[in-house]
Amino acid sequence: MMDRVYKLEIFLPPSHFEPVRQALWAVDAGHIGAYDRCLSWSRAESCWRPLEGTDPFLGTPGELCRAEEWKVEVCCREDRLAETLAAVRAAHPYEEPVINVIPLAATGLEEKKQGGTPAASRTRSEIAMDDNKNILIINDMPGYGKVATAAMLPILSNMGHSVYNLPTALVSNTLDYGTFSILDTTDYMVRAIDAWKKLGFSFDCITTGFLASAEQVDIIREFIASQKKEGLLVMTDPIMGDDGKLYNGVTEETVENMRRLIGVADVIVPNLTEAEFLTGKYLGRESLAAGEARELVDGLLAFGPRSVVVTSGVEEETGSHVVWGYNRETGAHFTIPYQFIRVHFPGTGDMFSAVLVGELLAGRGLEAAARRAMDVLETLIRLERDEAEKNKGIRIEKYLSVLNQ
Numbered sequence: 001m002m003d004r005v006y007k008l009e010i011f012l013p014p015s016h017f018e019p020v021r022q023a024l025w026a027v028d029a030g031h032i033g034a035y036d037r038c039l040s041w042s043r044a045e046s047c048w049r050p051l052e053g054t055d056p057f058l059g060t061p062g063e064l065c066r067a068e069e070w071k072v073e074v075c076c077r078e079d080r081l082a083e084t085l086a087a088v089r090a091a092h093p094y095e096e097p098v099i100n101v102i103p104l105a106a107t108g109l110e111e112k113k114q115g116g117t118p119a120a121s122r123t124r125s126e127i128a129m130d131d132n133k134n135i136l137i138i139n140d141m142p143g144y145g146k147v148a149t150a151a152m153l154p155i156l157s158n159m160g161h162s163v164y165n166l167p168t169a170l171v172s173n174t175l176d177y178g179t180f181s182i183l184d185t186t187d188y189m190v191r192a193i194d195a196w197k198k199l200g201f202s203f204d205c206i207t208t209g210f211l212a213s214a215e216q217v218d219i220i221r222e223f224i225a226s227q228k229k230e231g232l233l234v235m236t237d238p239i240m241g242d243d244g245k246l247y248n249g250v251t252e253e254t255v256e257n258m259r260r261l262i263g264v265a266d267v268i269v270p271n272l273t274e275a276e277f278l279t280g281k282y283l284g285r286e287s288l289a290a291g292e293a294r295e296l297v298d299g300l301l302a303f304g305p306r307s308v309v310v311t312s313g314v315e316e317e318t319g320s321h322v323v324w325g326y327n328r329e330t331g332a333h334f335t336i337p338y339q340f341i342r343v344h345f346p347g348t349g350d351m352f353s354a355v356l357v358g359e360l361l362a363g364r365g366l367e368a369a370a371r372r373a374m375d376v377l378e379t380l381i382r383l384e385r386d387e388a389e390k391n392k393g394i395r396i397e398k399y400l401s402v403l404n405q
Helices: 014-026 078-091 124-129 148-158 186-199 214-227 252-262 272-279 290-301 348-361 366-384 396-404
Strands: 005-012 039-048 065-077 099-104 134-142 162-171 182-184 205-208 233-236 307-314 321-327 332-338
Touching (some): 005 014, 014 039, 014 065, 014 332, 065 078, 134 148, 134 348, 148 162, 148 396, 186 214, 205 214, 205 348, 214 252, 252 272, 272 307, 290 307, 290 321, 307 348, 307 366, 321 366, 332 366, 348 366, 348 396, 366 396
Parallel strands (some): 134 162, 205 233
Antiparallel strands (some): 039 065, 162 182, 321 332
16 A cells, blocks of 8 residues: 655745755655656745734735745655655745645556556565666674674665675674674685686675774775776775774774775765764764764765765754765755664664665665665664564564565
């Protein structure tokens, strides 16, 4: 069953069209099937009379005001309606913006056929099957728990891709249990890559996560260079820390190694703590003002990645939990708010990265892909939040159907 869809009609002065449009795109309004950023606008002649006690953007209290406005029309899913309305109001200059919310019986996509299958009924994995990619996950592999490779592989496989892995370490279980054993696999990595080169294996996408040493960073940098071709997507999650501090065993040398690695990535996905340590800015801060967040993102871009997504941010001005980023394709910074759920599962960052990669490979823009990843992650956490044993992470195989919603 499809989510209910609403059409929003938003009236605004021409001067504020661009801020409102960007606000709509930031919350993925106008996403219809395999297309996003769908909206229309037209000129309107409007009038209104501000009453006493108002502070109008245009007009004078007690007098009839006539002005040219633009009418913006865009679709929005029911589960995103409140968030979308809040985003519009935040970008709109009027005290009382006119926003008509109209439920739609259909969007027109339900009857559109693609190869005999209604477009609206095709799952995301079915769509991805049309363009299957070879994805290499370079990350640690746990024996028990859904983190790192064990969290990412089922997601990307379900999204219709052929997924391979190069373990940087074998870990007995998630570190949240407190007792664990780790086996460094650097020697194996060298032998595996050598065999792959002789066999001519190649990949369309390479994702990197936990790396145990400077030697592993050098190995991966060289391997990525050998795989460089038109269309290769490289995403790096510089796993080093969280909650304002580095993980046990992570040193300044590790941070410097990650700075070298992110320079060869198309997209990097640090959390706020990792972004602070990589740039040396705002260390230990749990929230940032908008200007500070932009400076942090720009500091990461200086190391060479094309695009940036910073997770686990908190906007100082509003207290909202947000994702900050920069999209090289559009040349625009962006901020995406999300609903924070106060519960901890290991591996959620890995799941975010997996969905983000899958959406990018499906042709989504970076902002839309990040929003989709946050939506999926929020749903997974809500479904699993009452599970007693949280140390093993979210049982992703149980909820793979969420990816097709």
